Amino acid sequence: MDWSRTKTILIWAFLLLDIFLGYQVYVTRISGWSAQELTRSDKWETELFLSQQNITLATEIPQETPEMSYLQAEYLGINPFHMQELPGVKATMEKKALHAELIPPIQIRGQIVPGELLRQLGPLLLYGEQYTADLYQSNQSRLLYWQTYEKVPVFVAPLEVSLDTGAILGYRQTYLQLREQEGARQVISGYVALRSLVEKQIIEPGERIESVSLGYFGSYDADIQSLVPVWRVIHDGKLHYVNAITAAVERPLMTKR
Numbered sequence: 140m141d142w143s144r145t146k147t148i149l150i151w152a153f154l155l156l157d158i159f160l161g162y163q164v165y166v167t168r169i170s171g172w173s174a175q176e177l178t179r180s181d182k183w184e185t186e187l188f189l190s191q192q193n194i195t196l197a198t199e200i201p202q203e204t205p206e207m208s209y210l211q212a213e214y215l216g217i218n219p220f221h222m223q224e225l226p227g228v229k230a231t232m233e234k235k236a237l238h239a240e241l242i243p244p245i246q247i248r249g250q251i252v253p254g255e256l257l258r259q260l261g262p263l264l265l266y267g268e269q270y271t272a273d274l275y276q277s278n279q280s281r282l283l284y285w286q287t288y289e290k291v292p293v294f295v296a297p298l299e300v301s302l303d304t305g306a307i308l309g310y311r312q313t314y315l316q317l318r319e320q321e322g323a324r325q326v327i328s329g330y331v332a333l334r335s336l337v338e339k340q341i342i343e344p345g346e347r348i349e350s351v352s353l354g355y356f357g358s359y360d361a362d363i364q365s366l367v368p369v370w371r372v373i374h375d376g377k378l379h380y381v382n383a384i385t386a387a388v389e390r391p392l393m394t395k396r
Contacts, residue, residue: 189348201329241308246306332372333351
């Protein structure tokens with residue numbers, strides 16, 4: 140046996156094995172922290188980019204980039220006749236929303252707290268536990284809530300509660316049956332969504348970014364539609380939705396014929 144040659148082959152074999160194992164460790168580590176590191180990189184690059192464009196970032200950007208699927212949303216409605224059986228509620232249908240007038244109005248106990256207000260409505264509101272408040276788009280005369288899917292707001296299913304002089308006058312509610320479609324994918328970061336809007340000159344130099352939030356949105360007002368994961372961006376009072384999968388800007392809501 141040529142021991143010298145055998146030793147050389149063994150050395151090269153162990154060297155290649157070490158390189159392979161090192162690569163496997165590297166890939167394992169990358170898969171564990173890549174999303175977090177990419178988000179940090181997006182954050183630094185986007186904040187620098189916004190500063191160079193003289194754009195003010197006046198809100199915190201959510202850090203999460205979860206896996207999300209498209210949703211199938213079907214409008215089934217809420218039967219107003221069931222609501223009319225409740226004392227003190229006058230319910231009618233308006234397009235795809237239920238309008239409920241409270242007779243007499245309910246006096247608000249203490250300060251206006253959105254979550255507590257829904258609990259105060261109690262049996263006069265169906266599915267109230269599925270809605271979350273939109274504090275940014277609410278005001279003294281109207282509290283806005285959105286139906287949620289796994290705690291993520293659905294920006295086409297609003298609940299608007301009308302207020303006046305410390306009383307609840309009524310509400311207008313849209314409710315959808317939601318079902319997750321197959322093919323979950325990790326969404327882009329909120330920073331990537333912002334850069335997309337700036338690069339498309341939708342957010343212009345000198346503007347102020349006021350709110351960035353993750354949710355679902357549909358481009359058509361139809362009985363059955365597909366909702367996409369989106370980043371909702373509010374800037375200088377204007378509102379845009381960025382597809383959280385493709386980074387494309389979603390069209391404004393349209394009526395489907």
